[in-house]
Amino acid sequence: MKIMCTQEHYDKVVQYAKSINDKTLEKCLERLKQWEKNRNCPCEIELYFDHAPYSFGFCERYPDGRTGIVGGLLYHDH
Template sequence: MKIKCQEHYEKVVEYAKSIGDTTLQNCIERLKQWEKNSNGKYEIELYRDFAPYSFGFAEVAADGNKGIVGGLLYHGKPDQSYAVILEPFHGWSIHT
Protein backbone atom coordinates (compact mmCIF):
# COMPACT_ATOMS: atom_id res chain seq x y z
CA MET A 1 0.00 0.00 0.00
CA LYS A 2 1.30 3.40 -0.97
CA ILE A 3 0.18 6.21 1.33
CA LYS A 4 0.37 9.47 -0.59
CA CYS A 5 -0.65 11.63 2.38
CA GLN A 6 1.45 10.38 5.29
CA GLU A 7 0.78 13.31 7.62
CA HIS A 8 -3.00 13.05 7.12
CA TYR A 9 -2.83 9.26 7.50
CA GLU A 10 -1.00 9.53 10.83
CA LYS A 11 -3.49 12.14 12.07
CA VAL A 12 -6.44 9.92 11.15
CA VAL A 13 -4.90 6.80 12.74
CA GLU A 14 -4.28 8.77 15.93
CA TYR A 15 -7.86 10.07 15.89
CA ALA A 16 -9.25 6.54 15.45
CA LYS A 17 -7.19 5.36 18.43
CA SER A 18 -8.35 8.31 20.53
CA ILE A 19 -12.02 7.38 20.03
CA GLY A 20 -11.38 3.65 20.47
CA ASP A 21 -12.46 2.83 16.92
CA THR A 22 -11.24 -0.23 15.01
CA THR A 23 -13.20 0.23 11.77
CA LEU A 24 -10.35 2.23 10.16
CA GLN A 25 -7.82 -0.54 10.74
CA ASN A 26 -10.32 -3.14 9.54
CA CYS A 27 -10.78 -1.21 6.28
CA ILE A 28 -7.01 -0.79 5.80
CA GLU A 29 -6.59 -4.56 6.24
CA ARG A 30 -9.34 -5.22 3.68
CA LEU A 31 -7.62 -2.95 1.15
CA LYS A 32 -4.30 -4.70 1.77
CA GLN A 33 -6.09 -7.99 1.08
CA TRP A 34 -7.30 -6.58 -2.24
CA GLU A 35 -3.65 -5.96 -3.14
CA LYS A 36 -2.73 -9.49 -2.17
CA ASN A 37 -5.65 -10.97 -4.11
CA SER A 38 -4.49 -9.17 -7.27
CA ASN A 39 -1.32 -11.35 -7.29
CA GLY A 40 0.90 -8.30 -7.69
CA LYS A 41 -1.11 -6.69 -10.48
CA TYR A 42 -2.27 -3.74 -8.37
CA GLU A 43 -0.97 -1.61 -5.54
CA ILE A 44 -3.49 0.35 -3.48
CA GLU A 45 -2.75 4.08 -3.37
CA LEU A 46 -4.35 5.96 -0.49
CA TYR A 47 -4.72 9.73 -0.79
CA ARG A 48 -6.45 12.53 1.08
CA ASP A 49 -10.15 13.16 0.54
CA PHE A 50 -11.99 16.46 1.09
CA ALA A 51 -14.10 14.99 3.90
CA PRO A 52 -12.61 15.07 7.41
CA TYR A 53 -10.68 11.93 8.38
CA SER A 54 -11.42 10.35 4.98
CA PHE A 55 -9.34 9.01 2.09
CA GLY A 56 -9.68 8.24 -1.57
CA PHE A 57 -8.02 5.13 -2.93
CA ALA A 58 -7.24 3.49 -6.24
CA GLU A 59 -5.87 0.17 -7.42
CA VAL A 60 -2.93 1.18 -9.60
CA ALA A 61 -1.04 -1.16 -11.93
CA ALA A 62 2.69 -0.79 -12.66
CA ASP A 63 1.85 0.83 -16.02
CA GLY A 64 -0.34 3.44 -14.28
CA ASN A 65 -3.69 1.96 -15.30
CA LYS A 66 -6.28 2.01 -12.57
CA GLY A 67 -8.64 -0.69 -11.40
CA ILE A 68 -11.18 -0.02 -8.68
CA VAL A 69 -11.32 3.57 -7.42
CA GLY A 70 -13.23 4.55 -4.31
CA GLY A 71 -13.20 6.09 -0.89
CA LEU A 72 -12.29 5.05 2.63
CA LEU A 73 -14.77 7.38 4.26
CA TYR A 74 -15.31 8.48 7.81
CA HIS A 75 -18.93 8.73 8.83
CA GLY A 76 -18.70 11.09 11.77
CA LYS A 77 -21.23 13.04 13.75
CA PRO A 78 -22.18 15.02 11.74
CA ASP A 79 -21.36 12.92 8.67
CA GLN A 80 -19.49 15.15 6.19
CA SER A 81 -18.64 12.42 3.68
CA TYR A 82 -21.63 13.15 1.42
CA ALA A 83 -21.89 9.41 0.82
CA VAL A 84 -25.20 7.60 0.79
CA ILE A 85 -25.59 5.04 3.58
CA LEU A 86 -28.78 3.19 4.36
CA GLU A 87 -28.42 3.25 8.13
CA PRO A 88 -26.57 5.80 10.26
CA PHE A 89 -23.11 4.55 11.12
CA HIS A 90 -20.20 6.04 13.06
CA GLY A 91 -16.79 4.94 11.78
CA TRP A 92 -14.98 4.19 8.54
CA SER A 93 -16.22 2.22 5.54
CA ILE A 94 -15.08 1.46 2.01
CA HIS A 95 -17.13 2.90 -0.85
CA THR A 96 -16.62 2.02 -4.53
Protein backbone atom coordinates (compact mmCIF):
# COMPACT_ATOMS: atom_id res chain seq x y z
CA MET A 1 0.00 0.00 0.00
CA LYS A 2 1.35 3.36 -1.00
CA ILE A 3 0.49 6.12 1.47
CA MET A 4 0.19 9.38 -0.45
CA CYS A 5 -0.95 11.54 2.47
CA THR A 6 1.33 12.70 5.27
CA GLN A 7 2.34 10.22 7.94
CA GLU A 8 0.88 12.67 10.45
CA HIS A 9 -2.57 12.48 8.83
CA TYR A 10 -2.39 8.68 8.58
CA ASP A 11 -1.39 8.38 12.25
CA LYS A 12 -4.15 10.82 13.30
CA VAL A 13 -6.84 8.77 11.57
CA VAL A 14 -5.55 5.47 12.93
CA GLN A 15 -5.36 6.95 16.44
CA TYR A 16 -8.90 8.32 16.14
CA ALA A 17 -10.23 4.87 15.22
CA LYS A 18 -8.43 3.39 18.23
CA SER A 19 -9.70 6.13 20.53
CA ILE A 20 -13.32 5.23 19.74
CA ASN A 21 -12.51 1.51 19.91
CA ASP A 22 -13.52 0.96 16.28
CA LYS A 23 -11.81 -1.82 14.31
CA THR A 24 -13.59 -0.91 11.05
CA LEU A 25 -10.70 1.16 9.66
CA GLU A 26 -8.19 -1.59 10.41
CA LYS A 27 -10.40 -4.16 8.67
CA CYS A 28 -10.89 -1.91 5.63
CA LEU A 29 -7.14 -1.31 5.29
CA GLU A 30 -6.49 -5.05 5.54
CA ARG A 31 -9.11 -5.72 2.85
CA LEU A 32 -7.48 -3.17 0.55
CA LYS A 33 -4.10 -4.84 1.11
CA GLN A 34 -5.68 -8.13 -0.01
CA TRP A 35 -6.74 -6.50 -3.29
CA GLU A 36 -3.05 -5.91 -4.03
CA LYS A 37 -2.42 -9.66 -3.80
CA ASN A 38 -4.96 -10.67 -6.45
CA ARG A 39 -3.01 -13.04 -8.74
CA ASN A 40 -5.38 -12.41 -11.65
CA CYS A 41 -5.15 -8.64 -11.49
CA PRO A 42 -2.41 -7.36 -9.17
CA CYS A 43 -2.46 -3.68 -8.27
CA GLU A 44 -1.10 -1.17 -5.80
CA ILE A 45 -3.50 0.67 -3.54
CA GLU A 46 -2.81 4.37 -3.13
CA LEU A 47 -4.16 5.88 0.07
CA TYR A 48 -4.43 9.65 -0.01
CA PHE A 49 -5.74 12.65 1.92
CA ASP A 50 -9.47 13.31 1.87
CA HIS A 51 -11.00 16.64 2.90
CA ALA A 52 -12.95 15.03 5.78
CA PRO A 53 -10.85 15.20 8.98
CA TYR A 54 -10.61 11.46 9.73
CA SER A 55 -10.79 10.01 6.25
CA PHE A 56 -8.83 8.67 3.30
CA GLY A 57 -9.42 8.37 -0.38
CA PHE A 58 -8.00 5.38 -2.21
CA CYS A 59 -7.53 4.05 -5.71
CA GLU A 60 -6.19 0.95 -7.39
CA ARG A 61 -3.22 1.48 -9.71
CA TYR A 62 -2.31 -1.27 -12.15
CA PRO A 63 1.22 -1.94 -13.44
CA ASP A 64 0.25 -0.62 -16.89
CA GLY A 65 -0.81 2.73 -15.38
CA ARG A 66 -4.57 2.17 -15.47
CA THR A 67 -6.69 3.24 -12.51
CA GLY A 68 -9.17 0.77 -11.04
CA ILE A 69 -11.64 1.29 -8.24
CA VAL A 70 -11.59 4.72 -6.60
CA GLY A 71 -13.28 5.20 -3.23
CA GLY A 72 -13.04 6.48 0.30
CA LEU A 73 -12.83 5.44 3.91
CA LEU A 74 -14.79 8.09 5.75
CA TYR A 75 -15.18 8.89 9.43
CA HIS A 76 -16.93 11.90 10.84
CA ASP A 77 -16.74 13.27 14.35
CA HIS A 78 -19.85 13.47 16.48
